[in-house]
Amino acid sequence: MKEVSKDLGKYLNQHNWRERYNKILQKVHNDPDVQNFLRAHQSQLAPDAIRKGAAKLYEFVNEKEKLAKHEDTFAPGYKPRLIVNNHLIDISYAPEPKKIAEDNAAALAALVDAAKMPKDFKNATLDNYDSHGREVALDAALAFVERYRPGEFQQGLYLSGNYGVGKTYLLGAVANDLARKQNVHTLILHVPTFSVEIRDAISDNSVLDRVHKIQRVPLLMFDDIGGETQSPWFRDDVLGVILQYRMQERLPTFFSSNLTIPNLAEFMAAGKNGQDDSLKANRIMARINFLAKEINIEGPDRRTASVQNQE
Known part of the structure; x- marks a missing residue:
């Protein structure tokens, strides 16, 4: 019977695999980073560490070359580095600066749940807020962010004003600033x-x-309240339940609306078939008044002005 080792050797020689393998090893061992690693950790490595770690060394050099050529790698966004593991050569992957920045941005974005909101909402900041004619609102927003402490109650803001004056943008600016500065989780509901x-x-x-999850959010924002189709069920069994919980638990809550608080009270008072639901509406409004103070925002339509500036 032929020896398996002789057959394997003959097969490797016929296909020049020994020569290829030796070239790969030579390339790996000549790599400056590999040489520096071996010198720096010589005392920590086992006598047969290089032989046993040949595959790891090759992976390191191969992945490093792919990165340099901007090719697809085994772990996109991560850079390979050699380490000593139990006296043998191993490889780990560390995130590159770009990957770290992307992960940090994703984590920050996840704190502000605003899936149904306008695109510019996600990039809103108090620093970029156009305060012309809106100084009072901006000052109140800055004061809220400055005073906010997790677990402590303070009144939110009820931002009223015409369409396009910057109410929603200001909500986004508050949410984004608190996410960036204090890792506050905010949910914004249109x-x-x-x-x-x-x-x-x-x-x-x-x-x-869904109601139970919403009512427990650390910071909750209702955008365009009063813009919905009036429904006694939504008012009493959804909105009323959420606001009652947040009032009891002293959880900060914001609102924006085209309606002033007195106008919203009239809107809420409309019952089925034209009946007057003032008592039920008053319960809702009492909770809103407890949770937030009204600030009217004036000024030109920011959306129209933005379009005109681009023309």
Whole structure:
């Protein structure tokens, strides 16, 4: 019977694999980073560490070359580095600065749940807020961010004003600044959209679960309240439940609306078939007044002005 080792050797020689393998090893061992690593850790490595770690050394050099050529790598965004593991050669992957920056940005974005909000909302900051004619609102927003402490209650803001004056942008600026400075988790609900979605949730019996999750958010913002189609069920069993919980637990809450608080009270008082639901509306408004103070924002339509500046 032929010896397996002789057959294997003959096969490798026929296909020049020994020569290829030796060239690979030579290339790996000549790599400056590999040489520096071996010199620096010579006393820590086992006598057969290089033989046993040949595959790791090759992986290191190969991945490093791919990075230099901007080719796809085994771990995109990570840079390979050699380490000593139990007296043998091993490889680990450390995130590159770009990857770290991207991960940090993603973590920051995750703190502000604003899936249904305008695109510029995500980039809003108090530093970039156009304060012309909006000084009072900006000062109040800055004061809130400055005083905010997790677990401590302070009144939020009820921002009223015409369409396009910067109410939603200011909500986003507060949320983004608190995320960046204190890792605060904020949920922003576009009320007209939310009212439709929560009504659809009746079909799968998920209304209560969604309400319970929403009412516990550290910082909650209702955008365009009063812009939804009036519904006694939404007012009492959804909005009322959330606001009651947040009032009891002293959780900061913000609002924006085209309606002033007195106008919103009239809107909330509309019941079925034209009946007057003032008592129920007053309960809602009492909670809103407890949770937030009204600030009216004036000034030109920011959206129209932005379009005109681009023309």
